[in-house]
Amino acid sequence: MKQATINKILMYSLITVCAVWLIIPFTMAVLWSLVDPVEPWTADKLLPPVMSTYRWAYMWENSSLRPALFNSYVLAPSAAIVTLLLASPTAYALGRIQFPGREVAKLITLLPLVVPGFVTAIFFSSIIFQLGLHAWRFGAILFAHSVILMPYAIRIMTVSFEQVRQDHIDAARDLGATTIERWKVAYMPALKPGIMAALLIVFIQSIEEFAIAFIVGSPSFVTVPTLLFSTLGQDFVRPNAAVLALILIVPNVIMMLILERLLKSANPSLSSGKG
């Protein structure tokens, strides 16, 4: 078989897989969210017989969607910023300071990711209750998210700190730059893509996080995922769940596209190391 033929087959297989994995569930969610309650969408029909935005309006009016959106979209950016601030000193140490056991330390910071989220959540929330931090539920969840998502931020920022070139720092210093100026000219350009990536990943993880938000927050503090999971309970209404699922997904997709843009527009010479 010719190379081109193989390429073509692989290409089409990939597109098929992508379609099955991404496009079909997404389309289904959109269709389900548009099902009008006057006539149900039964298995014998390819498309819903009557389509309307009734479910969207209904969820907006009759569920805790509004406070949930507010909570999620305040919580996630706060968690992203707090996590980044907490992770940066460790990342600096792991990325720029030579000390014995550095590689082991790098590995250990990643270990929390091995434990299933729910296990961490249950025991982490018990610590929060013991510390008496649950009184301010938003703060407790923010604290928990920051701690639990820190491995991602540390990992990303460590790599970024490693990419800062010592000769740039030295050159700035040799030309009389103060500590702040050295950060601006030598560190920040190399760290910027990492900072964006860390913020975004923590944002997405936090906005999708269910276990801690549920255990610590319920019933008074709702986020979009806790709301979504509660609609999956005994009064499960698929169209309503579809609305919530889409609300959860759409901003993430937009954020991913923004990140992609930012990373592409970042100075290519920084990643190639030339110049």
Next chain:
Amino acid sequence: MSTIDIDRLEMRFGNFTALKDISVSVKEGEFVTLLGPSGCGKTTLLKLISGFLKPTNGTIKIANEDVTLTPPEHRDTALCFQSYALFPHLTIKDNIEFGLKQKRVNGSERKQRLQDMAGQLALDAQLDKLPNQLSGGQQQRVALGRALIMRPGVILFDEPLSNLDAKLRDSVRVEIRRIQQENNLTAVYVTHDQSEALAMSDRVMVLNGGVIEQVAPPETLYNAPSTSFVADFIGGANIMNAEVTGETEPGVWALQTPIGEMVSKSDRTPAAKHIKVCWRPEAVKLVDSPVNSFTARVTERQFQGSYTDLFVDIGGNGYRLKTSDPGIYPGENINCSIEPSDLILLEAIQ
């Protein structure tokens, strides 16, 4: 335009001694090269002068001011990095002006100095570009401009040409030397390339294993190396063990060597009875002479164009000759001689 005075400098990293007992003075406007193989301590010495390292012992003075503990940002030195270290996100203009901005030099003077510098380095057309849009030679010039615009008392170079291709290297080398002389800059230049050192320097400091082997003008270094390391590192040499048998007349020493009895005419007094001596491959004359003559059998010949390399056997030992006569072939026996002043006395045999 400052002087540099280094006194009994020592640098240790843990148990490793990188530099030992370094004392040297550099005059105003002088171009001094630190030359040596990798790991000899030349870059460490440069980092000590620029302030990125603090010595274990000893002092460094720049313009008669003790700067041993002064950090690099407060020293009147400017360093040209091997990697250029241009800030990739800043334009050429911003790169060159960076140091002036740190020093809060006002806008009109900054503009004036930038124009002068861009003119001098032929960078006028590149000022709005980013470093990665420039060729290696141009980037090198930007790095030079960024250092020179500070009008430093001392300019330091850390192997600035090692990332350029051979042809470009020659032209940039001429340019660096021209700018240094035009501005009467005191310069310290690190390299491992002996031809670079010989071609550019007022004086060369040869380092080996953290100690100074010799500090001398290039001509002296070549014609009168003081150690076998220098003799071999600069230009190549035939080094032999010799026993000093006496002084036949003032400044003329009789020697017993593996290629026979020889005499050396030298201002130096032999360091011991058993010393090393050397002669340059091109110092050999292919004629008989009453003194210092010997017969050599050619074992190998390499034609190089303007000269021919001959590998010869003299009494069972291998040596190297350079001759302008391309008509000598392996197997031939040739009569050779060396002028007594071309037989150089080196250090004592340990």
